Amino acid sequence: MDVALLTIGDELLSGDTANTNATWLASRLAERGATVARILVVPDDRELIASKVEEYSEAFDAVIVTGGLGGTPDDRTMDAVAEAFDRSLAVNERARTDIEKTVEAVREEYPDIELDIDAEASIPADSQPLINEPGLAPGCVIENVYVLPGIPEEMQAMFESVAEAFGGSVRSRTFYTNIPEAELIPDLTATEERFDVAVGCYPDREVRHNRIKLVGEDSAVLDEAADWLRARIETVPAPEG
Template identity: 55%
Template sequence: MEVAILTVGDEILSGDTENTNATWLARQLRDRGATARRILTVPDDEETIADYVREWSEAFDAVVVTGGLGGTPDDVTIEAVADALDRDLVVQESVRETIAEKARQFREDNPDLAEDYAFDIDLDAQAALPAGAEPLITDASFAPGCAVENVYVFPGFPEELRAMFALVAEDFGGDAISETLTTPAPEGALYAALEDIRGRFDVTVGSYPVKGRDPGRVKVTGTDSEAVEAAVAWLRDEIEVVDD
């Protein structure tokens, strides 16, 4: 399964917020045997988001979009996804009721805030999702996410994203497997072996050096466990390896 990850937010592009979501999602996909083939951050611009969702939903098995959910003018992700998939925005009554209850509970739990900031919510705008979408609702977030066709839309706050991803984690899977070797050899000394392994085995291989004297890593990935095992065994004979 090949997945593209699209993170949305001007705050990420400006450096005000670290993009931990993309790294976390890539690891979740890897652990389930899927592969992240694209990771991109785009601004809070509806047309830009829609262009990438439209292109990637056709090119990849799934697209994960994070960020841009909520009630402020720069939260345009849901509208962009609807546009990309040529779907109208529809208010599902059950979603509207859930949001109304969350708003009521917030006012009850935070009377001072609700009074000071005139906590008015456009329930229809908050509940609107692309037609036919499966709502994704958790206690961790106010705004709903959704799954529609092969596109998954999650919040940008990490704790909210992780709670919502758990609802659909079983949708992501595959047969990609990896094994990692630790080596003290400098990256330049690995060139011949890493070049040769590509022609010998149906695997991909990556070298991840570490600054200083700490050992680096060589990661072998494939979809055939026997091919990965054979490639790792061959590589152990070709480069210096430090066993954990």
């Protein structure tokens, strides 16, 4: 399953906010055997978001969009996703009920709260609402596009509610070595040539080790490749933390 991640927000491009959502999602998808084929950051530009959603929806098995939900002027994601599928926004009654309950729950603490509930509960017509348990703005599923909030806590909770939709046959094996990267090249190249696996080497200068990762779809082949490579290089325990 090939998945594209589309993360939305001017704050990501300016460096004001770290794009932790993309890293977290990529890790969770990889754990489920899916392949993250693209990660793209785009600004709060309705036309650009709509264009990329349409393009990626056609090119990949699934698209996850994060960020730009809510009622502030820079929250343009829902409008853009609706445009990508040539649909209008419509109030979703399930989302509306949930938002009303959330607002009432905090009204004692925020007695002057004013919110356009219909606007908050509007998602592309005929899409499936995704309730935002820790927050307010709902997400949605429209065809193969999953629209999630940008706030990490909310995004993670909403993703877990649809995680079963993502999977695949990609597996990996990871181990570590203190051998300098340049000295590993012949053995890494030979591993990739000998076995049907992809080989990656990722140096970490701080702890002075290299992380070796083998990726493939056949667990038996992965195990054979990992054993073959371990027999040729000295490995060390995984770093703590």
